[in-house]
Amino acid sequence: MLGFSALHWSLATEMRTPDDASMGFGTYAYVSGTTFFTLGLGDVTPRGPVARALTVVESGLGFGFLALVIGYFPVLYNAFSRREVAITLLDPRAGSPPSVGELLRRHGRDHFPHVDRFLLEAERWTAELMESHLSYPVLAYFRSQHAHQSWLAALTTILDACALLMAAGPEASAYQARVTFAMARHAVVDLVQVFHLEPRAPEPDRLHPADVARLLELLADAGRAPGDATRAAHRLAELRRTYEPYLNALSERFLMPLPAWIVPPAAR
Numbered sequence: 001m002l003g004f005s006a007l008h009w010s011l012a013t014e015m016r017t018p019d020d021a022s023m024g025f026g027t028y029a030y031v032s033g034t035t036f037f038t039l040g041l042g043d044v045t046p047r048g049p050v051a052r053a054l055t056v057v058e059s060g061l062g063f064g065f066l067a068l069v070i071g072y073f074p075v076l077y078n079a080f081s082r083r084e085v086a087i088t089l090l091d092p093r094a095g096s097p098p099s100v101g102e103l104l105r106r107h108g109r110d111h112f113p114h115v116d117r118f119l120l121e122a123e124r125w126t127a128e129l130m131e132s133h134l135s136y137p138v139l140a141y142f143r144s145q146h147a148h149q150s151w152l153a154a155l156t157t158i159l160d161a162c163a164l165l166m167a168a169g170p171e172a173s174a175y176q177a178r179v180t181f182a183m184a185r186h187a188v189v190d191l192v193q194v195f196h197l198e199p200r201a202p203e204p205d206r207l208h209p210a211d212v213a214r215l216l217e218l219l220a221d222a223g224r225a226p227g228d229a230t231r232a233a234h235r236l237a238e239l240r241r242t243y244e245p246y247l248n249a250l251s252e253r254f255l256m257p258l259p260a261w262i263v264p265p266a267a268r
């Protein structure tokens with residue numbers, strides 16, 4: 001509206017006013033506003049081809065602007081709704097806030113095959129998250145509807161679970177973890193680039209050495225004991241360095257805390 005006001009003012013376009021007063025920038029801004037929102041009050045009307053052409057162009061842009069706004073919010077809501085469904089489904093699987101330790105404990109040996117199915121669904125969810133949040137970055141600021149839940153916490157838990165399975169399990173049994181890890185890491189790296197953030201490792205470290213041993217015990221209870229615990233711990237540390245700095249940058253930007261690897265014993 002200010003742009004069209006400046007065009008009218010700089011070209012000194014002719015306008016018909018009720019009292020034939022001289023045209024100033026304020027009057028041009030009033031004409032531009034009523035034209036852009038297609039009010040059509042008619043108290044000030046354009047005269048001459050230039051003024052009429054600018055009025056027609058601006059009214060057309062006004063229609064397009066209103067149509068864009070009306071169509072924009074349903075797209076945002078649909079993307080937000082799809083994102084939140086997957087986050088809510090993570091609650092019974094990994095707790096609230098989610099954690100890898102709780103994910104392993106709740107599945108155990110009897111239900112551990114469901115973890116691969118969960119990672120398969122998580123692969124698609126992270127792809128949809130990346131597509132929607134890169135197309136509409138404002139979605140990253142939308143909070144989840146439940147306490148202790150966020151899209152960043154869910155994404156962190158997915159990456160942690162994949163990294164643990166890749167570090168501890170044989171190549172054949174960790175295929176789904178590898179492809180989901182690649183998709184989820186792709187998402188966090190692209191989001192960091194979109195928001196122009198600087199990756200930085202979290203301080204203090206999210207995973208205490210004693211918790212690594214506990215995670216490996218939970219894996220052994222589920223029938224996925226690593227062949228070499230020392231090698232698994234070293235491999236896990238290498239994998240964490242490839243994604244935790246990006247998660248930490250997003251956490252600081254959006255004020256969303258990263259979940260713990262293992263829930264403290266006193267936590268509810």
